[in-house]
Amino acid sequence: MSRIRLLLPSALLAGGCVAPGLKYIDPPPVTTTTGDSSTGDDGSTSIMTTTESSGGEGTASTEGASDGSQSTTTGTDSSSGVDTTTTGTTGAAKPVCGDGIVEGDEECDDANDIADDRCDGCTKNRWIFATAAFHNDGDIGGIEGADSRCRQYALQSGKADDTWKSFIAWLSDADHDVRDRLYPGRGRYVRTDGVVVAKTVEQFFSGALEAPINVDEHGNQDIGGGVLTGTKPDGTAAPGTHCDNWTSSSLSDHSAYEGNASSITQTWTMFPDDPPLPCTALSARLYCIEGE
Incomplete structure (x- = not known):
């Protein structure tokens, strides 16, 4: 008789019943978390986490992460009322102009807000000048020779520091438009006396400058005179042979185009x-512009 009483609760439980006086306790919910990640246009990563529970549906929400800072996901088990939260940090912070670290699309970062130094708003102020030297004919060694002269003048000026190798001449020929040779910098173009000539590289192709390029590499002002360019106001090559691509000093060759260093209208170029002028006895300067 005592053996029957011992077996009875087990038999009832096996049949899905609960003996009087005993309380059935639900097992704890089983929670699984899955995540999907996506990468934004700025390189940051956002993580979407979904929480599922046995006995109920999971819900998920994602906050933040669009700026690469933090992603928070919250899920709720509808049967047990248990909240689950997952927080993670992904991606990289956006560049901060003024922290002294060059990153992202910054050209420079000198950790100050002085507008007239070499770095303005984390963009670079690039030098531009008309050469102190005059060039007497159309044979200046081609475009490469003109670029080389600009680099030597920039080096000798002492202002170009370690960027002198990036200078080019504002010069086109039958095969090259100067607008395709300029480095597409984001900053301003400044004379060696600190005056802004162009606020953007695109301004050179607009037909109007902020100030004339009548200052040489040493900072001497109001120098004036003609400047060899071979270039129309839109930055493309003028018609003609350009003194046989700037290698000719023939009296019979009339294909040199000049600009005026004292002008801010389209005649600056x-x-x-x-x-066009004859390719001999020109007596003209060059415009030299800093690149990268």
Whole structure:
């Protein structure tokens, strides 16, 4: 008789019943978490986490992460009312201009807000000047020779520091447009006396400057004179042979176009209505512009 009483509760439980006086306790919910990640246009990563529970549906939400700072996901088990939260940090912080660290699309970061130094708003102030030297004919060694002269003048000026190798001449020929040779910097273009000539590289192709390029590499002002350019106001090559691509000093060759160093209108680079000059006895300067 005592043996039957011992077996009875087990038999009832096996049949899905609960003996009087005993309380059935639900097992704890089983929670699984899965995540999907996505990468934004700025390189940051966002993580979406979904929480599922036995006995109920999971819900998920994602906050933050669009700036690469923090992603928080919260899930709720509908049967047990248990909240689960997952927080993670992904991606990289956006560059901060003024922290002294060059990162992202910054050209420079000198950790100050002085507008007239070499770094303005984390973009670079690039030098531009008209050469102190005059060039007497159309044979200047081609575009490469003109670029080389600009680099030597920049080096000798002492202002170009370690960037002198990036200088080019504002010069086109029959095969090259100067607008394709300029480095597409984001900053301003400044004379060696600190005056802004162009606020952006695109301003050179607009036909109007902020100030004339009548200052040489040493900072001497109001130098004036003609400047060899071979370039129309939109930055493309003028028509003609350009003194056989700037290698000719022939008296019979009339294909040199000049600009005026004292002008801020389109004549700074070319007189559109004037015929080209002979490729000898030109006595003209070069415009030199800093690149990368």
